[in-house]
Amino acid sequence: MMRERHGANYLLLFFGAFSILLLSLPLTGRVQSFRAYVSYLLDPVPYYGSQGVERLSSLPSNAARLIGDDLELQRLRRERQETALLRADLQSLSQENARLRADLGLKPAGGHVIRWARIMERDPMHWYRSVLVDMGAAEGIQVNAPVLGLRDERLGVVGRVIETGQHTAKVLLLTDESSAVAAQLPAKNWEGLVQGQGTSRLRMNYLPIEATVQVGEAVYTSPTSETFPPDLLIGTVSAVFERDPFLTFQSVEVTPAVPVGSLKEVMILAPQRAGEP
Amino acid sequence: MRYLHGVLFFIAGMAAHWAWATYFTAYGLAPQVLLILTAGVAAGSGPVAGQCFGFAWGLFLDMTGSHVFGANALCLTLAAYGVGHLRRQVDVTSAPSQWTLLMLLTPAYFLMYGLTGLVFERHFLWVGWLPFIVLPIYNSLVAPLGFSLARKYVNL
Numbered sequence: 001m002m003r004e005r006h007g008a009n010y011l012l013l014f015f016g017a018f019s020i021l022l023l024s025l026p027l028t029g030r031v032q033s034f035r036a037y038v039s040y041l042l043d044p045v046p047y048y049g050s051q052g053v054e055r056l057s058s059l060p061s062n063a064a065r066l067i068g069d070d071l072e073l074q075r076l077r078r079e080r081q082e083t084a085l086l087r088a089d090l091q092s093l094s095q096e097n098a099r100l101r102a103d104l105g106l107k108p109a110g111g112h113v114i115r116w117a118r119i120m121e122r123d124p125m126h127w128y129r130s131v132l133v134d135m136g137a138a139e140g141i142q143v144n145a146p147v148l149g150l151r152d153e154r155l156g157v158v159g160r161v162i163e164t165g166q167h168t169a170k171v172l173l174l175t176d177e178s179s180a181v182a183a184q185l186p187a188k189n190w191e192g193l194v195q196g197q198g199t200s201r202l203r204m205n206y207l208p209i210e211a212t213v214q215v216g217e218a219v220y221t222s223p224t225s226e227t228f229p230p231d232l233l234i235g236t237v238s239a240v241f242e243r244d245p246f247l248t249f250q251s252v253e254v255t256p257a258v259p260v261g262s263l264k265e266v267m268i269l270a271p272q273r274a275g276e277p
Numbered sequence: 278m279r280y281l282h283g284v285l286f287f288i289a290g291m292a293a294h295w296a297w298a299t300y301f302t303a304y305g306l307a308p309q310v311l312l313i314l315t316a317g318v319a320a321g322s323g324p325v326a327g328q329c330f331g332f333a334w335g336l337f338l339d340m341t342g343s344h345v346f347g348a349n350a351l352c353l354t355l356a357a358y359g360v361g362h363l364r365r366q367v368d369v370t371s372a373p374s375q376w377t378l379l380m381l382l383t384p385a386y387f388l389m390y391g392l393t394g395l396v397f398e399r400h401f402l403w404v405g406w407l408p409f410i411v412l413p414i415y416n417s418l419v420a421p422l423g424f425s426l427a428r429k430y431v432n433l
Contacts, residue, residue, distance in 0.1 A: 008324035008361055015332045015354040022339075022347030023397040035339075035346055042337045045291045046299075053300065 111272035112146075112229070115139055118265045120168065128175035128198055130162070133266060137164045140270040146228045147171045148267045149258035156233045156257030157181065157221060158266055169268070173260050174202060174234070182222040183234055185213060191222055194234055194254055200261065202235060202254040213240050213252050229269070233257045279432050286430045287330060290314045291337050306411055308419040311338060312386055313379065315353045316360045316420070317427030320369040320378075324361020326431065331357035348393040348402070352386050372421040379417035384409065 025031045094111075117133035135141050141164050149158040159179060163170040172179055179196040183204060192207040204219060217237045223230035239253035294310040301307060311334040319327025335350030342349065360369070360378065368374050387404050394402030404412075 004323055004325060005362075008328065008358060011325055011328045012354065012358045015328055016351060019332075019335075019347040019351035019354065023345050023351070023393065031346065038336050038340050042291065042340055045288060045337075046295045046341070049292055049295055050299075053296075 112269035113140065113272050115141060115268045115270050116265055117141075117169070117268055119263055127261060128196070128200060129173060130159075130176065131171050131173065131260075131263070131266075133169050133171055133268070134167065135268060136167045136169045138166050141169045141268055142271055144227055145169075145271070146232075146269045148232065148269070149260070149263050150267065151258045154233060154257065155267070156235070157228060158258055158260060158263065160227050161268065171266065174256060175200060175260055181228055181234065182225040183219050184222040185211070185217055185237075186220055186231075187217060188212075191224070192249075192252075194219060200256070200259065201238065202256060203251055204237075204254050205251045206249045207252065209243070209248060209250055211250060213237055213250075215240060219254050282430050282432070283326075283330075286314075286427070287333065290330075290334060294334075294337075295341075304407070306408060306415060308415045309383065309386070309412065310419070310423065311335075312353065312356060312383065313416055313420050313423035314427055315357050316378065316382060317424040318431050319357040319360040320364050320375075320424060321428040322431050323364075324358050327357030327361045328354050330431075345394055345397045345402075348390055348397070351393060352389045355389060356382060356386055369424070375420040375424050376417040379420040380413045383413035383416045387412075 022031055022034070115135050117135035117139075119131050120134045121132040133147075141161055143161055143164060145161040147158045147160055148155045150156075157174055159171045159173040159176070161169045162172040174181065174194070174196055175198065176196045177198045181194050182191065183194040184191050185207075188211070190207055190211045190213070192204045194202050194204045197203055207213065215237050219234045219237060221228040221230055221232040221234060235254040235256040237252045238255040241251045241253065243250050290311060297310055298307040315327055315331040315334060318330045331353030332350050335347075335353035338349035338353075339346045360382070363369065363378075367378075369378060387409055391401045391403055394400060
């Protein structure tokens with residue numbers, strides 16, 4: 001008992017002196033160092049505690065999301081089964097098309113393989129000009145491959161590949177000044193050339209002078225386009241410019257179907273390689 | 278093994294104090310879990326163990342606070358010293374005596390903390406009237422649980 005009392009007294013003296021030392025030197029480097037050391041030792045308790053609490057508190061929302069995802073997965077599985085039937089139909093039509101083309105002596109249509117690529121980099125200085133995507137020559141991407149985007153479950157033209165690396169490719173956007181694509185207004189088959197302006201809008205030039213174009217009309221790629229497959233949506237007419245008496249054609253303004261500024265991923269139509277389905 | 282229990286109890290004490298003060302406050306008040314546990318360790322294992330736990334837990338409280346660094350360590354060390362010696366004269370194993378002990382110890386702790394501030398920070402670190410009145414009752418209600426846990430898991 002006496003030993004315990006002596007021990008307690010010595011310990012009180014030691015801890016008391018140490019506490020008073022800490023209290024009386026509040027701003028010195030050594031006290032700050034000691035405080036940092038104590039923090040390093042004891043901080044994990046609240047840190048991991050709060051992480052644990054956060055994980056526990058997010059359990060209900062995670063469970064709800066899991067159930068929602070499961071329903072989505074079941075829906076997608078059903079859709080995939082339906083798609084298998086469509087694919088078989090498509091394959092048979094494609095074979096029939098190839099046979100008929102061969103009989104008529106036409107050049108065989110080039111097949112495409114769809115590659116989804118994520119946009120890796122977008123330079124603010126070239127916002128409407130180009131983007132870099134994470135697929136390249138190793139994935140079968142070639143220069144001039146058409147690049148499409150998805151907006152509200154509709155495909156639209158985004159641009160074309162102008163450079164390929166091993167696993168990257170640079171896409172020239174349709175909005176770039178040097179971009180152009182043969183286009184048509186399918187209502188009366190008016191043909192023209194859609195060109196980039198370096199802004200979010202496009203301009204469709206070389207429409208016949210007698211063409212009557214309405215705002216809101218859809219603009220599609222033309223079958224005469226070398227790069228793009230026909231009938232892909234480019235955008236909609238947002239303004240009809242006044243006719244210039246000195247020009248032999250008229251122009252309209254086109255709003256792109258896929259706003260390039262908000263794209264996260266794009267679909268690249270890579271040429272079909274031998275043996276690829 | 279008993280030392281391992283001691284270390285785990287030390288960590289669990291900090292976690293309990295942090296969790297109660299962060300998530301289970303009533304009107305902004307939470308019991309001073311570490312003061313209760315320090316008293317419990319001192320009552321169960323003596324003043325030496327109580328002071329060791331009290332000093333280390335005090336540093337944890339000082340680390341989380343923004344005022345004088347070392348004040349909680351000093352106050353909890355003194356509380357453990359007092360309770361450790363008191364256990365020879367007074368029965369601290371029954372719930373009523375633990376209630377009484379915490380009813381007295383809590384205001385003494387507040388006053389000691391305030392005085393430490395007065396000496397080292399030149400103003401009395403007053404906790405406020407609501408905690409000063411309510412926390413002794415709150416602490417004393419939680420005390421039997423803290424004391425029984427300390428007796429069960431700390432045997433140094």
